[in-house]
Amino acid sequence: MKRFASLHRWMAPIKVAVAGATGKMGQEVIKLIQREESLILVGATARTQAGTDVGEAIGMGRLDVILTESLTDVLAQGPDVLVDFTTPSLVKSNTEQAIAYGVRPVVGTTGLTEEEIRALDQQCQEAGIGGIIAPNFAIGAVLMMVFAGKAARYMPHLEIIELHHDRKLDAPSGTALKTAELISKEREEQKQGHPEEKETLEGARGGYKDGYRIHSVRLPGLVAHQEVLFSDAGQLLTIRHDSLNRESFMPGVKLAVEDVMNRKGLIYGLENILDL
Known part of the structure; x- marks a missing residue:
């Protein structure tokens, strides 16, 4: 094969x-x-x-x-x-x-x-x-990104949460940005959330991308992790990948x-x- x-x-x-x-x-x-x-x-x-x-x-x-x-x-x-x-x-x-x-x-x-x-x-x-x-060389992470792009075609309400070690220099991660790129190929811009939503703490809702949000977490002990949450009436789909070591x-x-x-x-x- x-x-x-x-x-x-x-x-x-x-x-x-x-x-x-x-x-x-x-x-x-x-x-x-x-x-x-x-x-x-x-x-x-x-x-x-x-x-x-x-x-x-x-x-x-x-x-x-x-x-x-x-x-x-x-x-x-x-x-x-x-x-x-x-x-x-x-x-x-x-x-x-x-x-x-x-x-x-x-x-x-x-x-x-x-x-x-x-x-x-x-x-x-x-x-x-x-x-x-390549933003990410873990084959499982690449599959996660590709699957997220395909899911966005049918479930356009989503948020990305990426988690990395606290020595990482860029935020959001290249993996999150590549995921967003693949999602954009399948999903037109669609603003989510309440139209009058206000942040009472700056940055609480994460970075804005085509109507949805990308959140970056930096903590010691983490390696490279990401989940994409897709929501629709009565359901939640989570696509996640974790690199446990390099x-x-x-x-x-x-x-x-x-x-x-x-x-x-x-x-x-x-x-x-x-x-x-």
Whole structure:
């Protein structure tokens, strides 16, 4: 049975570099590469511990890949793919540098505008390489977003509640915004709630999007969670996904790394490479 939208024709091991390798997501990517025979770690960047073996820096033992602060140095080593889980302030520059070197970007950092994503797609097209930016690499989360979009066609009264750890920099999350994008494709703008509703505490009703609300929760101990509530006469539908640890994102990262080897142009959202 066909599982994914594209066939993985690339047969040789894929050389991967990791930006932000000592961060929590970066460490999971390093572990993924080490356990997959089809992937080879060839470079890694970090803002601290430059000159240290990346494996020793994250407690995995020596991997014979030295951390550097310079992305240019890493790209010059000729990786096929750059996996980037850094920060919104770095990701645009990192992605542009990767494309300039002919290295395919796989980006999990959110914060890029639609205009910036279109520009990066054009750069990938001109370079003849593939790339992907995904607000969420957990396949279950992608299914949650897609199912929410389909549900909105029939139950247009809804609210989104996203919950993340308290170190997250952007609100609402990229996952919530991507969910809203998929909902907007199926649902016309429709203002909800009482027409004379007033907030007695600023922000109590969350952010406004096409008539409904998006709520962001930030608490220590959380990882990444989201639920979309749909309501109609006498019924409530809840579509929810929970990432309990960061390993949940790795199957999607592996899929994206393989997929971009056979693609031209940059896509936004993991759902575009799943056979849905």
